[in-house]
Amino acid sequence: MRxxxxxxxxxxxxxxxxxxxxxxxxxxxxxxxxxxxxxVTAVGVVGYELARGRKVAALQWISLASVLFTAAATLFTGxxxxxxxxxxxxxxxVGSVMLRKGWLDRYILPEQLALAGDxxxxxxxxxxxxxxxxxxxxxxxxxxxxxxxxxxxxxFPLASKFGLFAVHIAAVHFIGQSRLRRRAGGELQPLxxx
Numbered sequence: 563m564r565x566x567x568x569x570x571x572x573x574x575x576x577x578x579x580x581x582x583x584x585x586x587x588x589x590x591x592x593x594x595x596x597x598x599x600x601x602v603t604a605v606g607v608v609g610y611e612l613a614r615g616r617k618v619a620a621l622q623w624i625s626l627a628s629v630l631f632t633a634a635a636t637l638f639t640g641x642x643x644x645x646x647x648x649x650x651x652x653x654x655x656v657g658s659v660m661l662r663k664g665w666l667d668r669y670i671l672p673e674q675l676a677l678a679g680d681x682x683x684x685x686x687x688x689x690x691x692x693x694x695x696x697x698x699x700x701x702x703x704x705x706x707x708x709x710x711x712x713x714x715x716x717x718f719p720l721a722s723k724f725g726l727f728a729v730h731i732a733a734v735h736f737i738g739q740s741r742l743r744r745r746a747g748g749e750l751q752p753l754x755x756x
Contacts, residue, residue, distance in 0.1 A: 575622075579604025579629040581720065588716015597633045604629040619668065620659055628652040646704035646711045649719075650697045657693030660686055670734065678738045685730045692726055 583600025587593065604626040611618045632648050659665065666682040666689070667675055675682070696719060703714045 575607060577723075578607050579626060583629060583632070585716060585720075587712045590712065593636055597629070597636045600629045601633045620665065624652070624656050624659065628655075643704060643708055646708065646715075647701055649715065650701040650704070653693045653697035653700060657690045657697065660690035660693060662686075674734070674738055677741055678734050681734050681737050685733070688730075689726065692722060696722065 579600045582603040583596050586596035586599055591599075608618055608622055608626050611622065628649070631652070635648055663683050663686065666686050667679070670678070670682055699718070700715070703711050707714075
């Protein structure tokens with residue numbers, strides 16, 4: 563449970579602007595109001611980190627950029643399909659960033675990183691694949707099922723991420739515990755061999 567709580571906090575905080583935007587859209591709030599609320603939240607998250615003298619994580623910058631980009635598109639185009647298709651670009655950018663080895667390291671306790679760092683790197687690739695799949699699905703829904711897009715954007719991104727997050731945390735916990743048991747029994751193989 564400690565591992566889960568340690569990882570949930572930064573994950574929610576990094577995505578707070580996008581979460582506010584998506585939840586408001588899912589609740590049927592006006593697109594401009596949802597965009598402004600998401601923008602203010604994303605700016606607040608980054609500002610909070612900077613005010614504390616902390617390094618702003620890549621996902622926090624991406625969250626802020628995605629909300630700002632969506633806000634600008636909403637205000638300048640007035641075409642909801644244009645705005646609806648924009649998360650596709652964001653998902654592609656996020657997926658590309660997630661291809662970098664070690665990006666998940668901040669979401670795991672330091673003592674667990676030494677034990678399951680290789681598993682975290684593998685899950686980094688799975689997370690990237692989810693982002694690429696989300697990009698394609700968002701584009702299809704935005705262009706061909708426009709009326710369903712607010713429901714889609716309000717549910718799918720969060721549900722898919724929390725689903726993968728649950729699998730990810732459970733797998734890291736299970737593998738870590740298994741390796742600890744083998745290490746205690748003196749039979750632990752080198753981590754790269756697993």
